[in-house]
Amino acid sequence: MKTAHRALVTGASEGIGRVFAQRLAERGYEVTVVARNSERLDTLLRELPGPGHQKIVADLASPEGVQRIVKELAGERRIHLLVNNAGLGMFGDFSEIPLERHLSLIQLNILALVELTHAFLARAERGDGIIQLSSTLSFLPMPRQPVYSATKAFVTSFSESLWYQCRARGITVLNLCPGATATLFPSRAGGASREIPKFITESPEQVVSFALHAFDRKFGPTLISGWKNRISVLFSRLITRKQLIKVMGSIKQ
Numbered sequence: 001m002k003t004a005h006r007a008l009v010t011g012a013s014e015g016i017g018r019v020f021a022q023r024l025a026e027r028g029y030e031v032t033v034v035a036r037n038s039e040r041l042d043t044l045l046r047e048l049p050g051p052g053h054q055k056i057v058a059d060l061a062s063p064e065g066v067q068r069i070v071k072e073l074a075g076e077r078r079i080h081l082l083v084n085n086a087g088l089g090m091f092g093d094f095s096e097i098p099l100e101r102h103l104s105l106i107q108l109n110i111l112a113l114v115e116l117t118h119a120f121l122a123r124a125e126r127g128d129g130i131i132q133l134s135s136t137l138s139f140l141p142m143p144r145q146p147v148y149s150a151t152k153a154f155v156t157s158f159s160e161s162l163w164y165q166c167r168a169r170g171i172t173v174l175n176l177c178p179g180a181t182a183t184l185f186p187s188r189a190g191g192a193s194r195e196i197p198k199f200i201t202e203s204p205e206q207v208v209s210f211a212l213h214a215f216d217r218k219f220g221p222t223l224i225s226g227w228k229n230r231i232s233v234l235f236s237r238l239i240t241r242k243q244l245i246k247v248m249g250s251i252k253q
């Protein structure tokens, strides 16, 4: 009997991660959903089609929470697709925000992602894959989110190198860069004093459809979701870094 493929999605209680979990379950994956909010994960599990889904409640900004997922990735039944989606933003003046909050953001957006990727690759086989959630801000440094944009620059650089290293093993690595996406993300990051204009905002469904289409075709290493976002990143390459930082700094959110 053919065993079902398994996917693990971090940050699946809301937003982009939630839609990833739904779409992967529709494709027949058994999905393990990870986040801190247990009730929201239960609601999601009730909605997912097909058998074999499970939740793991874990805070990936804590080493203990990360270890819980590492253990799952090292478990008897292999995970075939890892979606490293959990992430938080943080708007504000770097020096006014307590250092612990910056470190916690780095723990979640970088350290957890690196540890889970390492544990996944220890078991991965030809045909398996990883989708890493980066951001257009990995190319466009945003002075109002200095640590966040730097964490995403790390994710893009790291994932692009991994894409190269993993090709020979037949493992797909997709570095996904959404732009503004309609989720709770900006409000959770302490920003969005005014709404982000609708014309540049994608829905999480658009981002996930785009990502899975690209993943199926093994496009990579980096995919920017949305043509307007692709134009912004292209434009950023035509001006100096100093000009770019000034443009990005003038954007009020």
Ligand SMILES: NC(=O)c1ccc[n+]([C@@H]2O[C@H](COP(=O)([O-])OP(=O)(O)OC[C@H]3O[C@@H](n4cnc5c(N)ncnc54)[C@H](OP(=O)(O)O)[C@@H]3O)[C@@H](O)[C@H]2O)c1
Pocket: 010, 011, 012, 013, 014, 015, 016, 017, 034, 035, 036, 037, 038, 040, 058, 059, 060, 061, 062, 085, 086, 087, 088, 089, 108, 133, 134, 135, 136, 177, 178, 179, 180, 181, 182, 183, 184, 185, 186, 188
């Ligand atoms: N929305 C955008 O505009 C945008 C743009 C570019 C890139 N992205 C990236 O896309 C990813 C998903 O963002 P989103 O917009 O879907 O955000 P979201 O709606 O705020 O969802 C974030 C998810 O991450 C989980 N999470 C947050 N902190 C966590 C922690 N310490 N441990 C475990 N899980 C945690 C949250 O669940 P719990 O609170 O239940 O833990 C939630 O499920 C992030 O990596 C983000 O950087 C977003």
